[in-house]
Amino acid sequence: MARVLFDKESCKGCKLCVTVCPKKIIALSPEVNSHGFHPAGITEAEKCNGCGFCFLICPDVAIAVLRGEGAGE
Ligand code: SF4
Ligand code: SF4
Numbered sequence: 001m002a003r004v005l006f007d008k009e010s011c012k013g014c015k016l017c018v019t020v021c022p023k024k025i026i027a028l029s030p031e032v033n034s035h036g037f038h039p040a041g042i043t044e045a046e047k048c049n050g051c052g053f054c055f056l057i058c059p060d061v062a063i064a065v066l067r068g069e070g071a072g073e
Contacts, residue, residue, distance in 0.1 A: 002050025003071040008039035010062035015040070017054035017063060023047045026054060 011033065017040050018026045025047050028038040040062070042048065055065045 001067075001071050002048045003045065003066045004042050004048055004054065005064040005066065006039060006041050007062045007064075008033050008041070009035070010060050011037060011039035012060055012062075013037040013039060014059065016057045016059065020053045020057045022051060022053065023049060 008029075012035070013028055015028065018028065023044075025042055025044045026040055027043050029041050030038065033039050050065060050067045050071075052065045055063045
């Protein structure tokens, strides 16, 4: 079990995380943040395998991946 958290205000909507996710469960929101960007979010959280690829590739440090106890297990 893993949990992914997105900081919507830090996201610039570059879609790198969308591209890299092996489970294809990240998508940009139709809404915009206060900077005018469409922020990324998770669509099917239960499918996340905790690989951390999204966290590693994000240039704006807008993603946190929690595993184990940190994920609420
Ligand atoms: S941790 Fe891996 S599976 Fe989970 S959302 Fe990020 S890239 Fe996708
Ligand atoms: S990689 Fe980071 S900045 Fe780019 S869309 Fe994903 S969360 Fe937003």
